[in-house]
Amino acid sequence: MSADASSSPTTAPVAGAPIPSILSPAYRATTIGMVALVSLHAFEALAVAAAMPTVAHDLDGLRLYALAFGGTLATSVIGMTLSGRWSDQTGPARPLWLGLACFVAGLLVAGFAQHMPVLVLGRLMQGLGAGAISVALYVLVGRSFPEPMRPRVFAAFSAGWVVPSLIGPSISGLIVQHLGWRWVFLIVPLLAIPAALLLRPALRQVGVVTAGSTGRNVVPWAVGASLGALALYIGGQQQGWFAIALLGPALAVLALCSWKLLPTGTLMLRRGLPSVIALRGIAASAFFGCEAFLPLLLQRERGLTPVLAGVALSLGALGWFSGSWLQGHQQRGWSRRQLLQSGALLMCVGILATSLAIQPGIPLWSAMVGWVLTGLGMGLIYPSLSVLTLSLSAPEHQGANTSALQLSEALGVATTLAISGSLFALFLDGREVLGYLLTFAIMLVLALSSVVVARRI
Template sequence: MHDAPEIGSTSWSELLSPRYSAATMTLCLGVALFAFNGFLVSTSLPTAVREIGGLELISWAFTLYLVLSIVGGASGALLKARLGARTALVGSALVFLAGTLIAAYASSMTEVLIGRALQGLGEGIIAATCYALIPELFPSRLVAKVFGAEAVVWAVAAFGGPLVSGLLTEHLSWRAAFLVNVPLALIFIALVFRIVPKFSGEVARLSVPFLRLAAIGCGIMLVALASIMHTLAMEVLFVVGAAVVLASVIAVDRRSRIPLFPSDAFALNSTVGIGLWIVLLMPVAQASTSVYLVMTLQDLWGYGPTKAGAFNATFAIAWSICAIFVANIQDPRRRAWLIRLGPTLLVTGLAIIVFGFSLDIPLVVMLGQIFIGTGFGVSWGFLSQTVMESARSGERDRASALLPTLQSAGYAIGAAVAGLAANAAGYPEATTPDALRDATITIFFVSTVIGVGALVAGYALPLRKQNLLAIEMQKQL
């Protein structure tokens, strides 16, 4: 256990030392299951649809995965507390594996949807539990490097996932692309048995708050459905309804005997509460680039899929490089400054994208993408660590496990809001370059405004007390 912050010299090689190498590989593989799976499926699923039919259901393959992954992530800390991390990880990996096999050998789109739902449920629990294990398996001085390593996994997945899936789908079968997950899951299970200790406590009776988990699923489903509504009024209604449902879940959870979230989740007077707002709002603001940038590059400037994809990947590259570069920083004051710099760069990058489209200059838009990726890279690891280490006594697992879940929810909400802005601006009906450019500018302007919320939260984050504690410990060392 590593409850107290540690300040001291450290190097990347320590992650690969005999003491930490297995833990590093386990957590990175947990991230890889999620990262590669998304890229593998998005590339191979269109071919699957042409073979087995069900084109009208293709969007649900992603929607169900997302909804179930968020529900699974919300239950991750509870399952870890009641069953132990090893049981939770192995059980969820088996669920993920079962979903993979069902989808890979599906003969209808309905079977693919069942498999995708099981994949989402299993991966949501895996991601949440892995995050909760980071402060247990690594000392504080290495946590930022763990997040840097995970950022590299995401970057590799962004490039390697579509390439591997494309080659397998083209030369073997779309089913082979799905089956790439099988050896990854089996290796992950073996590593969990090796590195994650047996549960030392007594396995408690598992009282699962199904009503709250179902409400979370319904809230995210409303967000997803908002994007396919045909009228602006219905889109707004669904988004507002989702906000009401999810806010009600948080309010009820605070009074529950079996809480899913930290007691100060989203409170405006605590480091954890404000930190979680940043974790939510940054992906909400950035989601518009994931949904609309590649499409706009193709439609407005005539980019091919490969060129547009490489353009979009500059975000992941910047995130990874910057996460590696800042991971050696141990000074708490500099870390606090970088946490606040992240949302600042995000807003700047989105504003640059708006400027780039208004000038009709692709390189300016790419610069905006790089700024956004840099913002995430310099701040995300330190922000996550701050939330983990600022959690109240007995709530660290719930705070840690909520991070990846909230990130996924942020992207879902952001995609819905971007879709709402796109439809209001006439993006789907745009038939001329000028109309498409104007609609795109509106989408990214709305995202910039949302990003300002993350920026304000960043400067409101109460880090002073934590910094003083870290500095005092540094003096003692």
């Protein structure tokens, strides 16, 4: 296949002409298929989180509870790395289909598991497949959609996460109650395979832009990062010297592997693409770090029910979607750098306002407004970084660079949650308020760092 045929499967909009809809006939099947896969991945993640207490009880697996969550994040690092290399060498079709096969097989293994170790094995397979799929979809966007359309595609991806965020846990509860927890795993393959089949025409049109160089073998570093992330996650659930014994070596392994996996200059915040990739990890760590502790704060310290605490998280998801829609449809001509700086500032204000919920005298509505602002800022940042990564990458390097973008997030979030979780555990002796203050201070520092890094894009 020639370079022109593979890199321009669809006709680019004429300069000055209206941007085509992502649901126009030429793009409809591809858009629906990609958003459906994103939504199913989001639903699976949220639904499993809601069902896991029942799963652990039925399979007598509370000791492996943390591993069932952390394992998917750890193995996704390997899936992302392999998918990035394969997408550059052979096009996104192969890693997408292999990733889908691994994801579906993991769901089936988990759904039919009779023992907790088998279920954990299924979860590890799910993470490997999900990581491969996510990178392949980004490459497919880069090679199927003209650049002016990409912000709207990534806005649609955000919508694909918001809807499951709103209804996923409730639907999961109904499935567990009336059908059994196994169907939380088994129902997703029934929908994922038809969604992926919608992508076959687009995948046939895209391929290898040029004969990509295999470069150095990064698979051992990906495996090392996966093991480091897993040890970090497990260590974050421990206390005392055992936690320190796990966290120290895990952080060292993660730092070394990240240095080898991410583009040169990423950890040094070099201007351009390295700062784009670094910002993804920093901003995501700030947001998801807050999201992890906010429900605990609202329920334990402010007396909210789990349902109302879930509603609070949904407000952040709606803010995220609003910001994502805005960056894809704004008519003011703001540059990506302006959108990133605005989003980072909104996150700083939002996290600061959200953290005020620690004080009993502060009205809860102010914290909720803060969380909406945090989500709004993340909505401006997240898709903008995806657009910039594709724009700043040569077509033959889109796989490797989008893999690095998502690796930055996975490694950053794992590190932040493990460290903040361990620090918070030190104050579970009647000094919880101090623990909350410390963890939210960490997230605020990360958000402030996002403001600085955004200026280096």
